[in-house]
Amino acid sequence: FAALARLAAELPPALAVLVGFVDRERRGERTLLFNAVALVRGGVVEQVFHKRLLPTYDVFDEDRYFESGARPLVFDAGGVRFGVTICEDAWNDVDGPLRAHYDVDPVADCVTAGAQVLLNLAASPFTLKKRGLRPAMFAGIARKHARPVVCVNQVGGNDDLIFDGTSAVFGPDGSLWARAPSFQEQVLVVDLAPAQRVAEVPASDEAAALDALVLGTRDYAYKCGFRLAVIGLSGGVDSALVACIAARALGPERVLGVAMPTRYSSEHSRRDAQALAEALGIAYRVIDIDPVFQRHLDALGPSLDALGAPGATDVTWENVQARIRGTTVMAISNRFGHLLLTTGNKSEIAVGYCTLYGDMAGGLAVISDLPKTFVYKVAAEVNRQAGRFLIPENTLTKPPSAELRPNQLDA
Missing domain, CATH: 3.40.50.620 (HUPs)
Incomplete structure (x- = not known):
């Protein structure tokens, strides 16, 4: 948390930044860990959001290490209310091959809490199937709730896992408004409007x-x-x-x-x-x-x-x-x-x-x-x-x- 405090002090006060980290809470004799996102603004850590859905399938084993969050994650900025989901939190909202079937739907809870824009911060590993399934899922979420969806995905290799990035913005009708490149880092600045910057993605599975x-x-x-x-x-x-x-x-x-x-x-x-x-x-x-x-x-x-x-x-x-x-x-x-x-x-x-x-x-x-x-x-x-x-x-x-x-x- 000290590193977050230093970062908050260095950032421009008017800038709202979401930063992923591991949060710790002391409860009695136990120290609980949470997969978390901090809202840094005005020189301080203003809010901390805990991931609600913890996957325990395929390469994921988060339930072994982390506790689940318990409340909708929303904040206001520039007169707009944003709903925050962390990776798996968004994978339980739209019916289809990627639906994870948890008992809770964090996306719907954010909408109920008044979110006008939905944000998803993710470390979603690359697979060939996800090239089409992941953007289709986020487009479906945007259409279902008639709200823009911004998905920000990690870029880089971590041993046998590869994260492709391909961060994107979808309009309320599910149309693609903006997209960052695949397999490379980029600072992508977008307005929540159609016809923003849409980077090309590899043309084939082989590429x-x-x-x-x-x-x-x-x-x-x-x-x-x-x-x-x-x-x-x-x-x-x-x-x-x-x-x-x-x-x-x-x-x-x-x-x-x-x-x-x-x-x-x-x-x-x-x-x-x-x-x-x-x-x-x-x-x-x-x-x-x-x-x-x-x-x-x-x-x-x-x-x-x-x-x-x-x-x-x-x-x-x-x-x-x-x-x-x-x-x-x-x-x-x-x-x-x-x-x-x-x-x-x-x-x-x-x-x-x-x-x-x-x-x-x-x-x-x-x-x-x-x-x-x-x-x-x-x-x-x-x-x-x-x-x-x-x-x-x-x-x-x-x-x-x-x-x-x-x-x-x-x-």
Whole structure:
């Protein structure tokens, strides 16, 4: 609360500002926590509003930490009464796929308390479905109550959550009056009237996913103190897409791609990895791990054979190659301070087509929520935006293969 008091003293007295924070109240022997918003005006913290609906589904577990607010949140400014809702508070007002079905409706309570404009302060994580559902929900609230609705959403990455912003203002008829950009911060000044500033949003799910992954990678790296990234480049589409995202997020001069071929690596994969690195302008190194692999064969082979014959589906030596690669790029990470970005996609992780301590080693699994089919679509979007083949055409058209044994295909 001391930080809020300092902020209040520094702000212009005539400016009314809503600031999110964690409020504390002492009740007997207990200290209760509230997800809260402070109204700062006239050099003081004038009011404190507590969030009323606490989600406990999906990535949310607020009821475990916070208490619920108990009253409608309204204040007056410039002759207008504003109703304040905090994120989930607004998701229980309009029937539809996003309705949360609580026993209370904070939006309706604000309207009953005389609110003429409805405000929603949110940290609503990005999903592809929300691209259409979230604005439709707020437009529906505006139409239902015949009042302008202003939704202000957080921007930035927080570990595995990405907040896209896309703050917006909707008129009483549900029409879009103003909108801030997606995936970037902006101070948006609007009048409560039609035809304000409406920023463009990504034109497709592929473009939106690409922007989201760039933002998430950038914020994760910087918040964890990394300025450099290293990626194992196989010549395949997964590592190619991760390299493109890293180059956008951190700058190509801060990204190192490492090819680690063995006797099973095809010549076209080596060419594709190098072509990608040159197109992106990232640093590129080839570290031949086949001698290390051969030493594993020589040292472990006889002992394993003495324990018993391999089964028909034995993948021991395939996993050994993956673990040598993981050790190699982690050594670079340790020596030079790079963040190791893993390249597995959602399809592989879902069925276990990956190697523990091998290709799963790293600090951030950039595309782990993208199914393989969608990886190809986002990769095509990278090339479309570039107007050329940043990701080599052969990478997009050849049959995918881990290249860990002769004539191997992923299909």
